[in-house]
Amino acid sequence: MKIIAVMNQKGGVGKTMTSAAIAYILGEEMKNRVLIADADQQGNVSMLYGVYDPEGLGMPELLEAHQAAGGAYSTKELIQQTTYSNIQIIPANGYLMRTNAELLLVEREDQILRFSAAMNEVRTKYDYCIVDCGLLLDMTVMNVLAAADLVIVPAKIGGFEIGAINNMVEQLETFRDFNEDIRMKVLLTMKQKNKTTLQVESWMRDKESYECFETAVRRSVVAEKSTMERAPLPAFSRNCAATKDYRAVCQELIKEL
Ligand SMILES: Nc1ncnc2c1ncn2[C@@H]1O[C@H](COP(=O)(O)OP(=O)(O)OP(=O)(O)O)[C@@H](O)[C@H]1O
Ligand SMILES: [Mg+2]
Secondary structure, eight states: OEEEEEOOSSSSSSHHHHHHHHHHIIIIITOOOEEEEEEOTTOHHHHHTTOOOTTOOSHHHHHHSBGGGTSSBOSGGGOEEOSSTTEEEEOOOTTHHHHHHHHHHOOOGGGGTHHHHHHHTTTTTOSEEEEEEOSSOOHHHHHHHHHOSEEEEEEESSTTHHHHHHHHHHHHHHGGGTOTTOEEEEEEESBOOSHHHHHHHHHHHHOSSSEEOSOOOBOOHHHHHHHHTTOOHHHHOSSSHHHHHHHHHHHHHHHHO
């Protein structure tokens, strides 16, 4: 199982859109066995897959009370089936805030290795685990980074994005002690067709401190609608521009992993 984290410390850049879309394409369309892990207390990817429950079990229990850390839960019992047969999910909700506080207080060596330990239980059961991260580098996200094979960093083209990407490059370097093979790749999102955007795009691609996916995901009104309708984009629209782009992203991912 390859663990792909989708992360950026900027809000609203398309992390959840990306996580939900690539999970759908890899699982429902390409018939891989996919596990989604929701690592954001907002629970947005859980909502898109119809399993959000503010009082339900999921990621908080996985990190706070897994059997590998002496608790009561196995990974298996925290996983839920979605309506798509090849896609299962560990949901999240607001209790992840409590998880972050608790993990900060336990000064144990395993405090950022808990996600990794919990994933060991299911490594042979899935081809991919896609993790939708929240925007803070909190204990939950640190646990994810300690386990990830690849970090996809969605970035809107322009504005303050470049600063956020540089921060990620630096932070991942500090993670090499826990996860020496971790890699990151920037995915340009919400691309518009005008001269300024194209110039900024080529400038962002020319930086040497990080790699970019060749595909950039186009901005599409249909993508926004899919969020309002609480559906993964490719399930909502099989053929809109952004869905096609995410298919190309998945092809790049498969080649790479
Ligand atoms: N390609 C796209 N075209 C148009 N709108 C998009 C596209 N991708 C994402 N959006 C919209 O942008 C908004 C933010 O996207 P999303 O929720 O995926 O970002 P996020 O990075 O997960 O945000 P947060 O930091 O709150 O978790 C949503 O309303 C979504 O519908
Ligand atoms: Mg999100």
